Amino acid sequence: MYRSHVLVCGGTGCSSSGSAKIRTEMENEIKKQGLENEVKVVQTGCFGLCALGPIMIVYPEGCFYSRVTVEDVPEIVSEHLLKGRVVTRLLYKETVTENGVKSLNETNFYKKQHRIALRNCGVINPENIEEYIARDGYAALGKALTEMTPEGVIDVILKSGLRGRGGAGFPTGRKWALARTIVPDADQKYVCCNADEGDPGAFMDRSVLEGDPHAVLEAMAIAGYAIGASQGYIYVRAEYPIAVKRLRIAINQAREYGLLGKNIFDSGFDFDIDVRLGAGAFVCGEETALMTSIEGHRGEPRPRPPFPAEKGLFGKPSILNNVETYANVPQIILNGAEWFSAMGTEKSKGTKVFALGGKITNTGLVEVPMGTTLREIIEDIGGGIPNGKKFKAAQTGGPSGGCIPAQHLDTPIDYDNLIAIGSMMGSGGLIVMDEDNCMVDIAKFFLEFTVDESCGKCTPCRIGNKRLLELLNKITDGNGTLEDIDKMEELCHYIKNNSLCGLGQTAPNPVLSTLRYFRDEYVAHIVDKTCPAHVCKKLVRYEITDECRGCTKCARNCPVGAITGKVKEKHVIDQSKCIKCGACMDNCNFKAIIKK
């Protein structure tokens, strides 16, 4: 028995800030002090509070240490683990109160969260199947195989109201029911997992795979039983090396324990899973393109119908669900459909994971019940916007979604409400923007992304989006006309209506939603030839104010020699030479240079 467990986050966020080194140092230091039989060091998945990484939690006290460095480790071991004195200076400051240390679950970041998909992330060692089993792992698969019929499983998922967490929100149970029945005499069916997470700013699928890979394997086996498939594929980005490694470890362990393979739980049910790596094409997150890619072809979408439930992978009936969707399934089987459907809103049940990014204090991963408002997520859980700036918009749904302005902050978030206000759930990336963000520039950023990632198979997407981007560039360069706005809107609707797959059908959304809520910014670019947020380079002027003391620092730092002036006299910027790099402003000690 270990008296103390030291949990060190091994997610991508904390790994990139050196958590692996910290863990090794911890183990060495513990050995040095002779505590190796009393204290166990566990590598876990993501805790969610990535902004404060590397993160370490010490139980039984539940001390949450943030921004730990290798140099801090000897102190933690000799003070906390050896002598029982908490190292207060490293504690997450929200947990420190006048009356001592507050429980992590009472901090604003965790208090409003409800963790189902992330329930094991940051709790278990993802590379140890027995720790997963200790947290009821594989009990749902056991229950399904020994006590339930395939139809019964589908019925529970259907009644739970679970909808696809990848973005479109299709009812999972309906997908499974179709795949079970649509081709009655199919000799082979497939269960696929979409782990080709590509939305800029979204990383919940990666965190689930890194922190709780067995939950996905278990859910896929349950899905296999439900639809009558014996083979599963996980399509995961090669850019997620930690997730891929842990998935492979998990698959091997599950095979070793007989939880994948032949005759699982002596029920006669066979199921196995293989991993397929994606090479990073955004379009491969689209279901037909993903399946084409697994087959070994170039990842391009194909027209639907036929839908994959009828003719999917290798021409066989197949289902494809997102990682987060699967992570919910074992809990639904164990706790029942009513338990799950009690959470959320009328048409969106359960919880949703959001990846908070952009101008927000607590960058990280949160899981909240559906129906939580954007304000609660951003202000209470996310800790608000840093540096006292004002909220301008939140972008959800990645390149397929839209921008939500301040007037909709109190809208309860679910699939249907987001669509009604011109955005979409998407995979759950939530990028917060403040007054320093230019909305035309944001639309341009996302459109550049989709233009780059368009596979080129269909014309509306390949050429239409390119033309749309050219119009946006024209506006941010200060050459736009008001007719361009009408042209853009027309083009947007044309692209949406005529593209082959989801990528093209949703690519104009960032443009449409910014036009809907921030048309004044477009007009400012066109009519006044200014960028209100001072972002678009061609419309920005750098000027030196009377605050200038003539220190010459700006002139010395200007890469093109555009600044002239005598020592101790006000300097001047030659606008015809200025390349708007901002080096002068960054270097000025007197705040004498402003952007206009």
Add this chain to the structure above:
Amino acid sequence: MKSLEELRAIKEKMKASVNDRNENSDKIKVVIGMATCGIAAGARPVMQAFLDEIAKRGLDNVTVSQTGCIGMCKLEPLVDVFLPGEEKVTYIKMTPEKAVRVVNDHIVNKNIVSEYTIGSAE
């Protein structure tokens, strides 16, 4: 994996270890004084004895942690036992043998071992 029993067996085996990873207030807490004075007086073997005995009996509702010096260095090794909803009991001059008895009598059978407590010393 051929049966649910096998799965349950693994769960039982691992449960205690993973369950320690939450802040559960209805657990029995054993807190051992482990400052320099405590360690010098032999707190480490006492802690080991607690851990061994708790593991041997498969008690999954007990946490063992340590604390610093509380000032009565001459009575070390000191051990506090907290049963949920009850006053804390402080044992003094602990040894591994006494630790085993505290686990048996106090933690399992809820009978305070009065002769080891701080009250008996006064």
